[in-house]
Structure formats: structure tokens, C-alpha cells
Amino acid sequence: MKRLLGASIPLLAALIAFLFGAVMLLAIGASPWEGLKALLDGAFGSADRLAATAIKATPLVLVGAGITIAFRTSVVNIGGEGQIVAGALLSTSVALAVPDLPAIILVPVVLVAGLIGGAIVGAIPGALKAYASVNEILSTIMLNIVMVQLMNYLLRGPLIDPLEVEAGTRIPQTERLSDNATLPNIVPGVRLHLGVLIAVLAAIAVYVLLWRTPTGFRLRAVGHSPDAAKAAGINVKRNITTALALSGSLGGLAGAILVFGSEGQRMVTDGSSAGFTGSAGFNGIVAALFGGLHPLWTIPSSFLFGALLTGATNLQRVLQVPAPIAIAINGIVVIFVVSSGRLREKIDRMLEARAEFDDTPSTPETPAVVEGAQS
Amino acid sequence: MSDFFTMSILVATVASGIRLATPYLLAGLGETVGQRSGVLNLGVDGVMQLSAFFAYWTVLETDNLILGSFVGVGVGLVMGVIYAVITVVLQAQQGISGIGIFLFGLGFSDLMFRRQVGTPKPANQLPDVPIPLLSDIPVIGEALFEHSWLTYLAFAMVPLLAFMLRKTTFGMNIRAVGENPQAADSLGVSVGWTRTYAILIGNAMAGLAGAALVLELGIFQPNLTAGLGFIAVALVYFGAWRPAGVMSGALLYGLVAAVVLQWKAQGIIPRSASDIAAMAPAVLTIIALVVLAGRVQAPSALTRPFSRH
Amino acid sequence: MKLTRHLLRLLALLFSFAMVAAACGADEVSVDVGIEDETPSGDSDDSEASGDTLTMAIVAPSASDDLAFTQSMIDAIDALDRDIDLQVTDGTFVVDDAAAAIRGYAEDGVEVIIAHGTQFGGPLSEIAPEFPDTTFIWGTSSDTQGLDNVFAYYPAADEGGYVNGVLAAAVTQTGNIGVIGPVEAGDAVAYINGFAKGAEDSGDVNVAITYTGSFSDVALMAEAAQAHLSNDVDVLTGSSQAVVGAVGVASENGVAWFGTQANQTSLDPELVVASQVYHWEVVLEEMLALRDGGTLGGEAFEVNLENGGLEIEFNDGFELPDGARDAADAAIDGIIDGSIDTGA
Known part of the structure; x- marks a missing residue:
């Protein structure tokens, strides 16, 4: 009974969030009931739509699993957008350079290229933090900006489709990428490509890495307490760099999957990272945190957000409501659901009347500032 | 080509850098106060977009720039109350709820714009107000003392906030709850209320930043900030949680952007390199931090909800 | 009591909230108008x-x-x-x-x-x-x-760009024309290259082109316009959604503006000279x-100009110098009959 009450709180929160969304729909003259139907139909209405939801979730799973590695090592990674772009650019360049390799070789090659591209862009803030004390929130945000400009430079210059130059239209996109690099479908007759499977396997691999290997142990030890890890002979700096490189590599893999799993079959920019990533670099963080920073829970959590995103596209199409309303509702859902977490804990605690469980990590020594507070 | 070092160009470039820096500074200062109390707000960008829209709409309807600025602050305060409920009362995870606020702000401001205004319409812009005497100083006067009053306010806030954080009881309480909330609590400081006020100050300033941005331009567009709020958060880390440091970061960022634009206009930077040049503010901010930074300690309790058990 | 003090302070904040609400409330009247402008289909679906x-x-x-x-x-x-x-x-x-x-x-x-x-x-x-x-x-x-x-x-965005360029050369007094664009790609390039060629073909003018690197950064676009102005530019044009900020700079400084893609006269009824409009x-x-x-x-x-899909829409609120309109019409005729190369 008690447990039921606790578990119902996040659901209740989601319900309230959707009520807010319903009010917004009503306010602009659309039927909330039709809205919900369109949302669900868009996300789950047919095999293809279910597949679209899974494909939308794919980069979120990868970015989310990557975020988990970073956060478990106590480093923040807000550079998902830049890392996705880096992986996409490197894998695209490779596919353009060796388009004629057979698919069985080219597909793994472009995926590895994505991993490497993301790892490089992830390792930079890692090394900057470890060896130059540059805060990683600052460097990852700044690198996002750098990568967008690099993408614009490459796609309107060295990587542009020669036909675009010839025709004078100069759309910043590559030529049609080799069919041999396209991710194959895994279910006949449904647009569900290999990337989905890879993402799930990658999330499982992250779980194994973090909790079943010495590397993972070291990373978590650094995350738990850098000082204790150092005392135990762990190279803290190298592990911080490794964590962000690994985190970035999964973002890069997501980038490669976005390019070679896309129906567009080429890379194109609108000058912003969101135009390519669909903001997966940010949504992946939300999915990871929502999944409690556990790589396996990131999978269903990403699927949920993937459903919300594909459902929202359908909502706009069917009800003819402006697209931003879906973004606003997404925000409200995130806020309500995340707010309910602690409330649930509190209620659990009150019901069980068992206090003294401290889940906040211990704070280091008390700084002098506190003394000042008294005066 | 080498016209860059003429006085009028230098003056125009510095003035442009200061204009660009203003919204970063306002938002960054607000975020500094919040983070000093232990609360990370990644939703700054969303708050700015909301306040920018409402400030713009107000000015469009009333032609009253002062009312518009106040509305910007008011929207910031409302979002502050919401964020305080989320992070202080409900103790939600700060990073994720901030992204929720960002998404809401991005979507809702766009929605409101489409419903209420539709297509970009010009509204009154903030006038430049030369400061008597100071603006008469040759060269410097024109570059530094002929700006809008929101720009002056932004820079005036730097010493004010530094004083507040360093010398006043309220400021010390903010730092105390950001460093060691348990200790502060045992000394009778209300952690919840102190953080709530810090959040309100932070969001009000983010609101003012949104108003400053939109009223300087005189026009609104969906996603007006284009990620400005996230850069402002990054600049807090650049400034090592000190108002003067945040100001240096904002000025560095704004001035580098202004120099790049000036060099592009003069053809010093070839067009083929325009994207590469656009990276300059971000890259130089990182390099500056590598060169300048010593070991800085973040507020110990940053992002940690507080509850007394 | 402590609580009351805090609540009193919060009340002060709520006052600000009320102010916002009042501001919004005052505009409630215009809400309905806004709604009619939009939702083009919706209801007509079933009927x-x-x-x-x-x-x-x-x-x-x-x-x-x-x-x-x-x-x-x-x-x-x-x-x-x-x-x-x-x-x-x-x-x-x-x-x-x-x-x-x-x-x-x-x-x-x-x-x-x-x-x-x-x-x-x-x-x-x-x-x-x-x-x-x-x-x-x-x-x-x-x-x-x-x-x-x-x-x-x-x-053929270069065609309208060329005509705008011809007009710009006639309007400028300093001989310096500023162009701002987002990223050197797509439509923007065709328009901007055509514009530069049109201006340079019709007089001894200097065309400076800035690409900011962003389609959406309105503030950066505005400062790019400012940078041109500090270099004695007195005519501006630009392509992308973010130019709305630059038009504001033009208005503030009384500088002529040329639009493209849609008629931008509404942004400044006095200083927008002409817009290339896609029909x-x-x-x-x-x-x-x-x-x-x-x-x-x-x-x-x-x-294109020939089939009327591109049109130069002039703003009657802007008084063109003598002969400018004729030069523009001549350019249009020249482009249509093929005697002018727009440099596409």
C-alpha cells in the first residue's frame, strides 16, 4: 500500500504535466483529447511509427550512457551536441573518402570513425580539466560552439556536394553518401535500422564497463572521492580524461548513426547544431538523469522521451498547433517529473518513519566562509 | 585594410563589444549569486527568452521602455519563484530541472510570439544615454559612456554584488549555504530562504538580461538568445564565481566577437575563413582560462539539495 | 515571527508579478486578432x-x-x-x-x-x-x-540581388555598401553575389560582405551591421531570418536597407528601399x-524576373534619387533579355 503510494507520485506528476499541456492546448483552441490521441498515435500508432520512436531514442540512449560514465566519475559533460557533430563529421569524411568499400567493412568503419571523432572532442575538455584546471562545464559549452562553426566550415567548403557548387545553389550539404555505409534495417519491411541495436548494446557495455571491469572501478573511485582514489594509487588526471573521452565517443557514435541511419543520406547543416542533432546532446542528459544515471535505465527513459518527441511532431501535424507548444510541454513534463522524485523519497521516508538516511555525498572540509556567517 | 587602428574604428569596436557583453554580464552575475548559494540554474537561457518576449510585447503595445524592463524583471521573478519551489521545496535535481525550464522558455516564448505578435515587428529601442561630463572625455567617453542605461546598470551591479557577497550578512549567508549548508543551518541561517532569495536575484537578473537584449535590438524572434544563456553560465566558471571575474569573461567574449565582426567588415578576415573566425570568442575564452586560471574551488554544495534529517 | 517577515518579502515580489499580469491583461484585447491571423485550416477540415x-x-x-x-x-x-x-x-x-x-x-x-x-x-x-x-x-x-x-x-536569387545592387549604388553617397549574411551557403550566396555584382557594375562603389556564422544570432547580426556603419557604410542589405536585428540598426542610424525573400518594408516604412520578393x-x-x-x-x-516569380517591390515611402528607378528597370530588362550577366 505504502509502496503503491510512493510509486504513484511520478505518474501523478506526469499526469499533472499533461494537464498543463491540455490547458495550453485548450487556450489555443485545440482539443486536448485529440491532442493526446495524436501524440500516442504518432509515437506508437504503427510499426513504422514505433520504429521512428526507437530511432529517435537511439542518440539519447548513446549520449545518456556516455553522460553516465562522465557523471559517475564526477565530471559534467554538456558537450553532447559538439561531440555528436564531431562524430558525424569524421564518419562522413571517411565515407566520402572510401565510398566503395563493401558494406560489411564500411559500416563498421564509419561507426568507429564516429567513436573516434567524439572521443577526441570529449578528451579535450577532459585533459583541460585534468591538467589545466579548466572547468569542464565551460569548455564543453564553448566546444559546442566551436564544433558548430567547424561543421559550417566543412559543409560549405571542403565537404560540399560538387553538384551544389556547379548549380550555384551552394546548399551546405555533402553529396549523397555511399549506400554501402547506410545502416541496414534489422526488421524486414520496417524502417528500424541497426543503430537502434548498437545503442542498446552500447548501454549494456557501459554498464559492464562501469561495474564489472577494473577501468570502471577506477573511474567510479575517482568519482567517489578523488583524494581517496589518489591515495590508492589511481591516476586521477588520466581517469578524468578517459571518462570524458569515453563519454564523448558515445556521442560521436550517435553522430555517425544520425548520419548513416537518416533517410536524408547526407549530412546537411542549417547553421546550428540542433538542426542536425535535434538537440539530442541535451535531451540525452535529461534521459540519463531521468534514468537515475544508470546506463540500463537510460534505455527505457530515452524511449519515453523519444516517444514524446515523435508524438509531438504528429501532434503538430494533426492538430495544426504551432510546433513550439510541444517543446514547452516537454519542458513542463521534465520539470514535473524531476520535481516529484524527492517528494516521493520524502513520502517514503515519512511513511516508513525511518530517518537518518543521508544520500547527499559528504562535503569536504568546512571553508572559512561559514564562520563569517555568524557575525 | 589596416584601418583598424584608427580612433573612430577602435571606439566603435569597443562600444560594440560592450553592447554584446551586456546581456552575458547581467545573466552571468545573476547566475553567480545563485551558484554561490549552491544552486545551479541551467535554465537561464529559457528565462531570458521568456522575459525578452514579454518585455518586447510590452514595449510594442505601450511604447514604454521602462515598463518593458520591469516586465522583464517581473517575468524573471516569476520564473525564480517556480525554480525555488522546484529546487528548494521539492529538492529536484538542479541540472535536469534547469533544462526543463530552458525547454519551457524556448517553447512558450515562441508560442506566445506566434499567437500575440505573429511576424517580427519593430518596437522602440533603448536609447543611448551619454553620461554628462564623462562622455565628453575624448575617445574613452564615446566608447564607454554612450550606452543605454541597462548597460550602465549591468556594470554598476558588479561592485554592488561583490560588496553584497563579501560584506553584508545576507551575502555571507549566501556563501555559507553554498559552502556548507549543514553548518550554516546549525548556526541558525535558513538555508531554504537564503537560497530562495539568491535564486530570485539570479532569475530577476536573467530577466533583465533578456529585456536588455531585446530592447537593444528593438525586435523579437523565436530563439532570440541563440544559446546566450548557456554561455553566460559558462562565464560564471570563467569568472571563478566572482562578479569581477564574470565581468572580465563577458567583456572578453563580447570584445573578441566585436573585433572579429570589425575585421570581417574591413576584409581583414577573408570570407572563406568566416566560420573559423566565428569560433574565436569561444576558443579564446578557453585559452584565457588555461593561461590565467589557478586552482579555483567551486562552492562546495553546488547542485546539492539541502534537507535537515 | 520569522515566517511572516519572509512572507512579507514574498508579497513584495508578488507585487511585481501583478505588474506583469497587468501588462499582459492590458493586451488581452488584441488576443483575438492574433488568432484570426493564424490557423489557416483547422476547422474547414470537415465542412x-x-x-x-x-x-x-x-x-x-x-x-x-x-x-x-x-x-x-x-x-x-x-x-x-x-x-x-x-x-x-x-x-x-x-x-x-x-x-x-x-x-x-x-x-x-x-x-x-x-x-x-x-x-x-x-x-x-x-x-x-x-x-x-x-x-x-x-x-x-x-x-x-x-x-x-x-x-x-x-x-534565381542573384537576379533580384543584382537589381538591388544597382539601386544601392544609386542610393549610396559615401560609396560604401555593407552586406551581412549568416553562413556563406545556399540562397544567401546567390543573392549576395548578385547584389555585389550589381553594385560594382553600376559605379565606383565598395561592397563589404560579412558572414556572421549564425542563422539565428540576431544580436550578432545587428553588431555586424554596426561594424559596417563604423566604416562609413550608408547602405545595408542582408539575407537570413536574423537580419531583423540589422534592420533595427539601419533604422536607428537612418541608413537605407534592401530586403530579400519577403517584403521587409514593414520593418521600417521609411528606410527600406526595395525588397526582392519570391512569388x-x-x-x-x-x-x-x-x-x-x-x-x-x-x-x-x-x-525569376522574367516569369514574374521574382519581383522587386519598391517602397513608396523611400524617395529614390533621380534615375535610380530607370537604372533598376534597365537592369531588369537586361537580365530578362540576357544582356546582363548577374554572375551566378
Whole structure:
């Protein structure tokens, strides 16, 4: 009974969030009931739509699993957008350079290229933090900006489709990428490509890495307490760099999957990272945190957000409501659901009347500032 | 080509850098106060977009720039109350709820714009107000003392906030709850209320930043900030949680952007390199931090909800 | 008590909230007007689905009221002399989202679907063959990818750019003209290159071009305009949605402005000299006529000055110097008869 009450709180929160969304729909003259139907139909209405939801979730799973590695090592990674772009650019360049390799070789090659591209862009803030004390929130945000400009430079210059130059239209996109690099479908007759499977396997691999290997142990030890890890002979700096490189590599893999799993079959920019990533670099963080920073829970959590995103596209199409309303509702859902977490804990605690469980990590020594507070 | 070092160009470039820096500074200062109390707000960008829209709409309807600025602050305060409920009362995870606020702000401001205004319409812009005497100083006067009053306010806030954080009881309480909330609590400081006020100050300033941005331009567009709020958060880390440091970061960022634009206009930077040049503010901010930074300690309790058990 | 003190302080804050509410409340009147402007279809769905109403849908990368690329197409559809039930999915740059929307409309049985973005070509080559009875209209592109139920369209943006450039050379007094663009790619390049050539062909003027690196950073675009002004520029033009900020700078400094993609006179009724406007309806009408005759696609159309798909719309509120209008008309004639090379 008690447990039921606790578990119902996040659901209740989601319900309230959707009520807010319903009010917004009503306010602009659309039927909330039709809205919900369109949302669900868009996300789950047919095999293809279910597949679209899974494909939308794919980069979120990868970015989310990557975020988990970073956060478990106590480093923040807000550079998902830049890392996705880096992986996409490197894998695209490779596919353009060796388009004629057979698919069985080219597909793994472009995926590895994505991993490497993301790892490089992830390792930079890692090394900057470890060896130059540059805060990683600052460097990852700044690198996002750098990568967008690099993408614009490459796609309107060295990587542009020669036909675009010839025709004078100069759309910043590559030529049609080799069919041999396209991710194959895994279910006949449904647009569900290999990337989905890879993402799930990658999330499982992250779980194994973090909790079943010495590397993972070291990373978590650094995350738990850098000082204790150092005392135990762990190279803290190298592990911080490794964590962000690994985190970035999964973002890069997501980038490669976005390019070679896309129906567009080429890379194109609108000058912003969101135009390519669909903001997966940010949504992946939300999915990871929502999944409690556990790589396996990131999978269903990403699927949920993937459903919300594909459902929202359908909502706009069917009800003819402006697209931003879906973004606003997404925000409200995130806020309500995340707010309910602690409330649930509190209620659990009150019901069980068992206090003294401290889940906040211990704070280091008390700084002098506190003394000042008294005066 | 080498016209860059003429006085009028230098003056125009510095003035442009200061204009660009203003919204970063306002938002960054607000975020500094919040983070000093232990609360990370990644939703700054969303708050700015909301306040920018409402400030713009107000000015469009009333032609009253002062009312518009106040509305910007008011929207910031409302979002502050919401964020305080989320992070202080409900103790939600700060990073994720901030992204929720960002998404809401991005979507809702766009929605409101489409419903209420539709297509970009010009509204009154903030006038430049030369400061008597100071603006008469040759060269410097024109570059530094002929700006809008929101720009002056932004820079005036730097010493004010530094004083507040360093010398006043309220400021010390903010730092105390950001460093060691348990200790502060045992000394009778209300952690919840102190953080709530810090959040309100932070969001009000983010609101003012949104108003400053939109009223300087005189026009609104969906996603007006284009990620400005996230850069402002990054600049807090650049400034090592000190108002003067945040100001240096904002000025560095704004001035580098202004120099790049000036060099592009003069053809010093070839067009083929325009994207590469656009990276300059971000890259130089990182390099500056590598060169300048010593070991800085973040507020110990940053992002940690507080509850007394 | 402590609590009351805190509550009193919060009350003060709520006062500010009330102020915001009051500000919003004052504008409540205008709400209804706003609503009528929008929601082009919605309700008409059930009442008149049959008969000779044509069902159309558009999937577009930016907002339908962007005063630029997407709005030009929405305005064109409104201008068609037909009974049309239009559905809009806008702000969808991400290719796979757009693909889902295009496919969704096709599944719903919409007769004509406009994919208003070059990048939508990839999915279209898969979707179009799946729905052979649907007409897809795709641009900007100069070919149909060999699909016989796809029409393509593209603008000769350099032509209008050239004419604007000729006018700019006539308007400038300092001889310095500033151009701002987002990223050196796509439509913007054609317009800007045409503009520069037009200006330089018609006088001893200096054209400075800045690409900011962002389509959406309005503030950066405004400061790019400021940087031009500090170099003695007295005529500005630019391409992308973010130029709205630069028009503000032009207004503040009394500098002439040239628009493109949509008529931008509304941004400053005194200083906008002329705008190159896309009249896609010219080619849309041709496509729909072909469709009426049983041809569902397979042809590409260019909008240009000759077929009226591009038009230079002058602002009567701006007084042109003597001879400027004649020079512009001469340029238009020259482009149409092929005697002028716009440098595309």
C-alpha cells in the first residue's frame, strides 16, 4: 500500500504535466483529447511509427550512457551536441573518402570513425580539466560552439556536394553518401535500422564497463572521492580524461548513426547544431538523469522521451498547433517529473518513519566562509 | 585594410563589444549569486527568452521602455519563484530541472510570439544615454559612456554584488549555504530562504538580461538568445564565481566577437575563413582560462539539495 | 515571527508579478486578432473536404511567419486563386522529423505536399514512389531526382540581388555598401553575389560582405551591421531570418536597407528601399495546372524576373534619387533579355 503510494507520485506528476499541456492546448483552441490521441498515435500508432520512436531514442540512449560514465566519475559533460557533430563529421569524411568499400567493412568503419571523432572532442575538455584546471562545464559549452562553426566550415567548403557548387545553389550539404555505409534495417519491411541495436548494446557495455571491469572501478573511485582514489594509487588526471573521452565517443557514435541511419543520406547543416542533432546532446542528459544515471535505465527513459518527441511532431501535424507548444510541454513534463522524485523519497521516508538516511555525498572540509556567517 | 587602428574604428569596436557583453554580464552575475548559494540554474537561457518576449510585447503595445524592463524583471521573478519551489521545496535535481525550464522558455516564448505578435515587428529601442561630463572625455567617453542605461546598470551591479557577497550578512549567508549548508543551518541561517532569495536575484537578473537584449535590438524572434544563456553560465566558471571575474569573461567574449565582426567588415578576415573566425570568442575564452586560471574551488554544495534529517 | 517577515518579502515580489499580469491583461484585447491571423485550416477540415477543394500540406524548416524563406511560400499559397485546404508543419529542419511529417500527410491522403527544403530530397526519393497518386513539390532544387510525381522549384536569387545592387549604388553617397549574411551557403550566396555584382557594375562603389556564422544570432547580426556603419557604410542589405536585428540598426542610424525573400518594408516604412520578393505562386499555379491535366510531376521550375516569380517591390515611402528607378528597370530588362550577366 505504502509502496503503491510512493510509486504513484511520478505518474501523478506526469499526469499533472499533461494537464498543463491540455490547458495550453485548450487556450489555443485545440482539443486536448485529440491532442493526446495524436501524440500516442504518432509515437506508437504503427510499426513504422514505433520504429521512428526507437530511432529517435537511439542518440539519447548513446549520449545518456556516455553522460553516465562522465557523471559517475564526477565530471559534467554538456558537450553532447559538439561531440555528436564531431562524430558525424569524421564518419562522413571517411565515407566520402572510401565510398566503395563493401558494406560489411564500411559500416563498421564509419561507426568507429564516429567513436573516434567524439572521443577526441570529449578528451579535450577532459585533459583541460585534468591538467589545466579548466572547468569542464565551460569548455564543453564553448566546444559546442566551436564544433558548430567547424561543421559550417566543412559543409560549405571542403565537404560540399560538387553538384551544389556547379548549380550555384551552394546548399551546405555533402553529396549523397555511399549506400554501402547506410545502416541496414534489422526488421524486414520496417524502417528500424541497426543503430537502434548498437545503442542498446552500447548501454549494456557501459554498464559492464562501469561495474564489472577494473577501468570502471577506477573511474567510479575517482568519482567517489578523488583524494581517496589518489591515495590508492589511481591516476586521477588520466581517469578524468578517459571518462570524458569515453563519454564523448558515445556521442560521436550517435553522430555517425544520425548520419548513416537518416533517410536524408547526407549530412546537411542549417547553421546550428540542433538542426542536425535535434538537440539530442541535451535531451540525452535529461534521459540519463531521468534514468537515475544508470546506463540500463537510460534505455527505457530515452524511449519515453523519444516517444514524446515523435508524438509531438504528429501532434503538430494533426492538430495544426504551432510546433513550439510541444517543446514547452516537454519542458513542463521534465520539470514535473524531476520535481516529484524527492517528494516521493520524502513520502517514503515519512511513511516508513525511518530517518537518518543521508544520500547527499559528504562535503569536504568546512571553508572559512561559514564562520563569517555568524557575525 | 589596416584601418583598424584608427580612433573612430577602435571606439566603435569597443562600444560594440560592450553592447554584446551586456546581456552575458547581467545573466552571468545573476547566475553567480545563485551558484554561490549552491544552486545551479541551467535554465537561464529559457528565462531570458521568456522575459525578452514579454518585455518586447510590452514595449510594442505601450511604447514604454521602462515598463518593458520591469516586465522583464517581473517575468524573471516569476520564473525564480517556480525554480525555488522546484529546487528548494521539492529538492529536484538542479541540472535536469534547469533544462526543463530552458525547454519551457524556448517553447512558450515562441508560442506566445506566434499567437500575440505573429511576424517580427519593430518596437522602440533603448536609447543611448551619454553620461554628462564623462562622455565628453575624448575617445574613452564615446566608447564607454554612450550606452543605454541597462548597460550602465549591468556594470554598476558588479561592485554592488561583490560588496553584497563579501560584506553584508545576507551575502555571507549566501556563501555559507553554498559552502556548507549543514553548518550554516546549525548556526541558525535558513538555508531554504537564503537560497530562495539568491535564486530570485539570479532569475530577476536573467530577466533583465533578456529585456536588455531585446530592447537593444528593438525586435523579437523565436530563439532570440541563440544559446546566450548557456554561455553566460559558462562565464560564471570563467569568472571563478566572482562578479569581477564574470565581468572580465563577458567583456572578453563580447570584445573578441566585436573585433572579429570589425575585421570581417574591413576584409581583414577573408570570407572563406568566416566560420573559423566565428569560433574565436569561444576558443579564446578557453585559452584565457588555461593561461590565467589557478586552482579555483567551486562552492562546495553546488547542485546539492539541502534537507535537515 | 520569522515566517511572516519572509512572507512579507514574498508579497513584495508578488507585487511585481501583478505588474506583469497587468501588462499582459492590458493586451488581452488584441488576443483575438492574433488568432484570426493564424490557423489557416483547422476547422474547414470537415465542412468542405469534398468538392473542388484541393488539399495541400507544407513541411518547412523555419517558422511560417519568418518574414523570409518559409513565409514566402505560405504567402504564395495564400495568393493562389484556388480553394485550398492547407495544413502546415513548420520549424522542422531535422530531416527525419520532416520525413515523418511528409509521410504522415501522404498517408492521410493529402493531394499536394510541399517539401520546402533542399535537405528533404533524400527522404522524398523514398516516399514519392510509395505514393504515386500524390504530387510532391520540392525545393529549392533544380532537378526532380527523376521522380515523375515530384515538381521542383528554385529561385534565381542573384537576379533580384543584382537589381538591388544597382539601386544601392544609386542610393549610396559615401560609396560604401555593407552586406551581412549568416553562413556563406545556399540562397544567401546567390543573392549576395548578385547584389555585389550589381553594385560594382553600376559605379565606383565598395561592397563589404560579412558572414556572421549564425542563422539565428540576431544580436550578432545587428553588431555586424554596426561594424559596417563604423566604416562609413550608408547602405545595408542582408539575407537570413536574423537580419531583423540589422534592420533595427539601419533604422536607428537612418541608413537605407534592401530586403530579400519577403517584403521587409514593414520593418521600417521609411528606410527600406526595395525588397526582392519570391512569388512562388507563379510556378505553383503552373504545377497545379499540369496536375489538373494529369501530369503529377517530373518538371523543375525556376522563379525569376522574367516569369514574374521574382519581383522587386519598391517602397513608396523611400524617395529614390533621380534615375535610380530607370537604372533598376534597365537592369531588369537586361537580365530578362540576357544582356546582363548577374554572375551566378
